[in-house]
Amino acid sequence: MNKKAIVFLLVFAMVIVACGDTTEEAAVEATEEEHDHEGESTLEQVQERGFLKCGVSTGATGFTEVGDDGSYSGFDVDYCYAVAAAIFGDYSKVEFKQLTAAERFTALSAGEVDVLIRNTTWTQSRDTELGNDFGPTTYFDGQQLMGRVSDGLSSSSTLADIDGLRVCTNAGTTTEKNITEGAGLVGATIELVTVEAFSEAIDKFIAGECDIVTTDGSGLVGRRAVNDALNDWAIFPQSPISKEPLGPTYRSNDSQWADIINWTVYATIIADEYGVTRANIDSFDYDAAPEMGRLFGKNDGELQTKMGLSADAYYNVIKQIGNYDEIFSRNLNPLGLYREGGANARWTEGGLVYAPPAR
Amino acid sequence: MVDLIKKNAKSLQESLFSSVGSAALTIATTYLVINFFRGMLGFALTSDKDWLAVLNNMQLYMVQAYPEEDFIRVWLSVGLTFVLAGLSIGIWRSDDRVKSSQVFNSFFKGGLGVLFFTIIAPTNSSFMGNDGSVITEEVFSMETRLGILIPVAIFCVIFFSIRFININFTVNSSDMVFFYLFIPVALLWFIKLPTIQLDQNNERIIPDPVMPIADTTKIPWTVIFVSFLASYFIGMYLKNIKSIKSIMSLSWFLLPLLIFSWIFKKPQIDMSVVLGSDLPIFGAFLLWGFLVITFVNNSIFKKYYSTYLGLTFLLTLVGVFSGLPMLAKTCLLLIALFSVVVPAVSTSSQGKRSLLIVWAVALVTLTFLLRGGASDTGIVVPGSSIFGGFSLTWLLAIFGTYVSFPLGVLLALGRNSKLPIIRIVCTGIIELTRSVPYITWLFFASVTLAVFLPAGVEFNLIVRVLMVTAFFSGAYFAENIRGGLQSIPKGQYEAADAIGMSPFQKISLIIMPQALRAVIPTLVSSAITAFKDSSLVTIIGLFDFLTIGKTVIGNQSIPVNFVGHDRENLIFVAIVYWIFTFTLSRRSMKVEKKLGLGER
Structure with a gap:
């Protein structure tokens, strides 16, 4: 019996040590993160933690990019920076979490990120079923098609013109659904070629394996700027076949947090309306524009303090990140995406970018 | 020499062209393989x-x-690995000698490989233009081809014929590692690569200027190579020290842990935790192990040793799932494991003494590594x-x-x-x-x-x-x-x-x-x-x-x-x-x- 007991203990010890091995490694790498306290508001959690966890894309040209030194840049990334600047007065207090399309909402609801700024389309089902709330739209996108001028297509073509053509698109996305529905409505028969990633769709388009490629307009313009040396590629129809309003997403039922995110976006838009930029923010005449004065906490910053922020929170946003126009042109103009004449122009110039008044 | 060629030709015939069927297969596969490499080269060029x-x-x-300012930590990790590798090669230095003809033969074979690729590389290659048309361009001109072919062919001939000169020159097979590593490190100092440069308007300068490799790459590698070489000689010198081999094996086991918990991580050490929690736990377990070793041969303790073991394991299990500090949990596991081994080894006073040393060293290492691992990283x-x-x-x-x-x-x-x-x-x-x-x-x-x-x-x-x-x-x-x-x-x-x-x-x-x-x-x-x-x-x-x-x-x-x-x-x-x-x-x-x- 004694011998058996020893053998038993020996093997038991081995198993324990084996488990211990993993705990040991785990401990070596474990970060003793503060456990999220139930009932604490998101703002309190973020302030206690000392940095913002922002969910961004795994890679979307112009929106989320990783540079050759690993630094982040892009339109969505700048809005993450802006929120951090509003909360901490220091834009760099962000931890980015790159999320795939499949896991983004799970990550948000599990608290892995505080806010999701990951070119996510605002839809009714996502708003209601998934327990998310959507902030103001930062970029109005829409699905468009791209074909060749040499095939008789132009920027004024319509969906009816693609009758009988081969269309490349990503499999299993709303893009695929939109084009099938849209073509069906105008009675055009198309041959659908589905691929896994958009870059593959472009490769097939270049190789002539399909005549049309379709995705969000911003993606098409970006690729046309790079690859279309002969000016042969036309993007159509003029008004996109779907609406893709992209903006920040956060967990529902936390109106303080929602206010902070929303007004960060609005502050960049209002600053753009008044022409306040990073460069002129300190020389701006705030007496002539009391709305700006209030927003920046120059006259009194009561509203910001009520939100749980410091009075000059939005001053920091504009000072460190810039207004909407600066963020837009910095990231998207190099790709050939411009505000003028599109949905992302100022509301005074016929666009949709509009903010409620700050008072 | 003629015999050798004859022999090779014969074996070639036997293995590749033994019958009509196998000859056809040989030709077909050769055609496929050559076309595959041709296509790859054409694609890349x-x-x-x-x-x-x-x-x-x-x-x-x-x-x-x-972050770039902490790159020294990355280099240190790589360097330490190389130093340990150098020491190990020195300590386990094999007595195998490589004959010079074998070395020359491998050079000859390498040269043949280069010749093969240079010959089969396509002159023209085509790619798909953006309008869907096929653009064909010259990717590998005759001049470049000859420029590579002739020197490499001469190189091959030299190393082929040198084998037949009877030199009884042999190299230790371990020494060859340094030779193979020396070539890339030396190349770093001579080679020039196209580099992306931006002009004032942040536009890329085309064609890309050819620049020498940055100092931030070649200096660390050279330092690493030199320390590798030095540690090799140190390793040869230490070769005969007793138990050096087990120390080396242990170092190999600990090195990744050290790298990932201290060097790569840059832990921020909170001294109050070290003094208030780590040291007491460390002391307590040191004492525990000391007591076990001292009293293991005591007749009463011996009688109840299995009960003690069972209790320790129970305590460990409870401890792992309790709110104890991580160090206490792992120390519990360690003492439980240690207690199993103690009775078998501590029969002599010699064994007892070495057990004590082992216990102390293990505890120190564990505490050190765990403190680094559990602390917040200082890398932003x-x-x-x-x-x-x-x-x-x-x-x-x-x-x-x-x-x-x-x-x-x-x-x-x-x-x-x-x-x-x-x-x-x-x-x-x-x-x-x-x-x-x-x-x-x-x-x-x-x-x-x-x-x-x-x-x-x-x-x-x-x-x-x-x-x-x-x-x-x-x-x-x-x-x-x-x-x-x-x-x-x-x-x-x-x-x-x-x-x-x-x-x-x-x-x-x-x-x-x-x-x-x-x-x-x-x-x-x-x-x-x-x-x-x-x-x-x-x-x-x-x-x-x-x-x-x-x-x-x-x-x-x-x-x-x-x-x-x-x-x-x-x-x-x-x-x-x-x-x-x-x-x-x-x-x-x-x-x-x-x-x-x-x-x-």
Whole structure:
């Protein structure tokens, strides 16, 4: 019996040590993160933690990019920076979490990120079923098609013109659904070629394996700027076949947090309306524009303090990140995406970018 | 010389053209292989490929967002590995001599390879223009071809004929490592590469100016090479010191832990925790171990030793799931394990003394490593983790193998155990982990594992991934090793029993060495699989080597536009993976040869 007991203990010890091995490694790498306290508001959690966890894309040209030194840049990334600047007065207090399309909402609801700024389309089902709330739209996108001028297509073509053509698109996305529905409505028969990633769709388009490629307009313009040396590629129809309003997403039922995110976006838009930029923010005449004065906490910053922020929170946003126009042109103009004449122009110039008044 | 050619021609004829059928097969496959390489070379050389998309992003590939001011830590990690490698090569310096003719022969073969590729490389290659038309251009002109062919051919002829001059010059096979490493390091100082330069308007200057390799790359590598060489000589000098080999093996085991908990991590040490919690725990366990060793031969203690062991294990189990500090938990595990070994070793006062030393050293190492590992990192990274790119792939591969191999051994032994509970538990673990796909386990780690952990315990994603990886590849290792165990004849067990070996001695001295030896090829292929499977972590949002090439670089537009250059990056990634796995399998072949596997 004694011998058996020893053998038993020996093997038991081995198993324990084996488990211990993993705990040991785990401990070596474990970060003793503060456990999220139930009932604490998101703002309190973020302030206690000392940095913002922002969910961004795994890679979307112009929106989320990783540079050759690993630094982040892009339109969505700048809005993450802006929120951090509003909360901490220091834009760099962000931890980015790159999320795939499949896991983004799970990550948000599990608290892995505080806010999701990951070119996510605002839809009714996502708003209601998934327990998310959507902030103001930062970029109005829409699905468009791209074909060749040499095939008789132009920027004024319509969906009816693609009758009988081969269309490349990503499999299993709303893009695929939109084009099938849209073509069906105008009675055009198309041959659908589905691929896994958009870059593959472009490769097939270049190789002539399909005549049309379709995705969000911003993606098409970006690729046309790079690859279309002969000016042969036309993007159509003029008004996109779907609406893709992209903006920040956060967990529902936390109106303080929602206010902070929303007004960060609005502050960049209002600053753009008044022409306040990073460069002129300190020389701006705030007496002539009391709305700006209030927003920046120059006259009194009561509203910001009520939100749980410091009075000059939005001053920091504009000072460190810039207004909407600066963020837009910095990231998207190099790709050939411009505000003028599109949905992302100022509301005074016929666009949709509009903010409620700050008072 | 004529005889040699005749002999070769004859064997060539026998193996390739023995019948009409095999001749046809030979011609067909040769045609296919040549066309494959031609196509690859043509693809790589056309002007629409921007290979600087790869070169310019080397830093991203290696360490992702690791801050530049802390690069010294990365170099230190690499350097320490090389120093340890140098010491080991020196200590285990083999007496095998490589004949000069063998060396010349390998040069000759290498030259032949270059000749082959130069000859088959296509002169013209075509690619798809943006309008869908096929553009054909000259990618490899006759001048360049001849410029490479002639010197290489001369090189080949020299090394072919030099073999027939009778020189009895031999080189120690260990020394050759330095020669092979010297060539790339020396090349760093001479080679010039095209580099991306931006003008005042932030536009890329085309054509890319050719620049020497940056000092920040070549100086560290040179320093590493020199210290490698120095440590080799030190290793040869230390060769005859007693137990140096076991110290080296232990260092190899500890080095990755040291790198990942202190060097790479830059822990922020909180002195109040060290003094208030670590030191008391350390002292208490040191005393505990000391008492156990001192009183182990006491008759009363001896009588109740199994009760003491049982209590310790119970305490350990309770401790692991309680809110104790991590150090206390691991020390409990360590003392439990230690208590098992003590009675067997502490029969003499000599044994007792060495046990004490072992205990003290183990405790110090554990406390030191754990303090580094559990502290917050001082590295500020804008992304979510200090590991990314190759450092993440490496971390997953190394720790995957480190943890899962011992785990696999234990699981295999447990599955063969005569005790039903152990057998059932081990079989359960193996079958459960093996029958679920790895991707599912990764999702489990990223989404659900947090739910299963005791309250208050929260690991970051990489640690959770490491945990499931350890169990997953551990299960595969276990099955491989079980195969080895089954190949051991029963007589081996009986013989070990007959000379009165304890079960521990029997397993560790007789059974395991033979069983592991028998399954080296499958173990290596498991390790290779684990290395490659690490790229699957991309689906839970971790950025390993492959993901950087596949999704990150193809999206860069600022300051240089690399949009659409995914294929160059994918080829580069494939080549790097190939180099590592190929080296691993070649090394394992050498080990097999040394152990005389397959020759019995």
